[in-house]
Amino acid sequence: MIERPLPVPVAARSRIAGYLRTNPLLVVGTVLSLLIVLVAVFAPLIAPYPGDAGSATHPLHTLTPPSAQHWFGTDQLGRDVFSRVVYGARVSPVIAIFVLLLACVVGIPLGVSAGYFGGVIDDVIMRITDVFLAFPALLLALAIAAVLPSSITTVTFAITVTWWPWYTRLVRGQAASVASRPFVEGAKASGISSARIVFRHVLPNSITPLIVQVSLDVSSVILTVSALSFLGLGAQDPTPDWGLMVNQGQQYFTTEWWLVTFPGLAILVTAVAFNLLGDALRDVLDPRRLPSR
């Protein structure tokens, strides 16, 4: 007797419709997230001055306040802040996606091995994750990024090192509970290979909570990326990274408020959007939890 892994439950579709009707916040989150993705994809079409997202400078138009030509004003090099904020949707959100992918690539196999095989393997892997989880995420990422040369690669590496243990822990829990169920024991007894059991049963059963967790983590990772950029440890000028733009605008901000305000708002809106989206996915994909009313 082999149980088929359940994909998204059939009832999910009607639940999705239900939530959208009763929970306007989730609609807002989904729409905002989509909007951010669209802005990132179509940045060259949206930004009025695409060159300003790169190395262009306009020494005659520095630090002009928001106007019809420059909706968010211009920065210390005369670059259009609106164009840079638009292109910024291609920097920290993309870094965040890479971090989460890499964290899954490292975290999932370790979690599956720990949960499925148990014993010494489990002990060793989980004690190692305990060590990484003994640091607040921002702190460990900061320490690693601080000792390495500042770059986007460094930030991606530093946050990935911080993030994978969460997924190892989550997948391990799922894998351990699946591995002890009768159908897996049956499969083992009938001589089916471990690899096949892992790919057919253990992984599919862990995937839903993993998707929910990853989507909830998008905004935390974006906030961490921005924090490292703000400290100058990440993307370097002229990359239009939001955190870096806040950092650069800091010295002008008492008079030229737009330099700090708009990139920061972009970080906030993005983090809010993905937080709401994560909540929505959790409610839709995880029937055991009560919907957040």
Added chain:
Amino acid sequence: MTRYVLRRIALAILVVAGVVVLTFVIARMVPGDPAASWAGPHASAEQIARVRHQLGLDRPLPEQIVTYFTGLVRGNWGISIHTRQPVLQDITARAPISIEVVTAAILLAFLFGVPLGLISARWAGKLPDGAIRVGAVLSVSMPAFWLALILQLVFFQRLHLLPVAGQYDPNLDYTSPLAQYTRMPVVDALITGNWIVLWSALRHLVLPAVVIASYPLGVFTRMVRASVLDTVSEDHVRAVRALGFSERLVYSRFALRSAWVPIVSVTALVFAYSLANTFLVEAIFDWPGLGSYAADSITSLDTPAIIGVTLFIALVYVIANVIVDLVQAYLDPRIRLT
């Protein structure tokens, strides 16, 4: 219980050992030859070799880790490159300053988060709930460094309501000098009854505390809301209702009680998270705590200081987690048995 306590402490010691090894590895990830950078750009090969020997970098790696570990235990956390002081001494001098602002922030978050979560659960699905939930999402999504700058702009630059930076007005050092006992101006001023400095210190504390409170406020609000909603549908609360207790009592007395355990457990996490968040905020407010120290060490590439602060906060975090686990085991006997 004794067995559980011993096991929990043994596990914590193992984790601490791992944390030490990990910080050692991070310190060694610095690109280039640490001996060469210590000796300076004009050092000769012979000088670099001497520095390498002095720093013990010519010893085998396991021996270096042991030396590092025994040094830490003896209080030798290295010398900061930018302050030229022992790192541990810098940290102990600055930790209270950060702990003051983080404690104030957690208190604020607690004072506002618990009632807000309760109100949100009481009128779930209604307008106040919607507003509070939007607020909670905003506060956990807030980039702390940006909020700090915006609040300075609004409350100092535009409204002239609050001071922009520092712990208290330095001019007061001449008129009503503050005796330093704890290095926390608010506490020192309270102990010595120095009300003028106390007022100034409280006013300076508001903005940094509010900024650091943002994340814990959202977390507390969401947790209280979720656990109260879980509880009100349980049998014992329904029984209380059936007995005719008012809705107000049902929520504030019976439903809230179950929320304390998750709140206690998240406080340690939130405290350590907020300590790390001071790295982003303190420098903006010219607040001379661990956060400013870490920010300075990062700009001056001061590896011993960076590693020292990281290790310190991780240790605080591990210890806080142990305390939380033990308190929880004490409150809930089921945990001890697992």
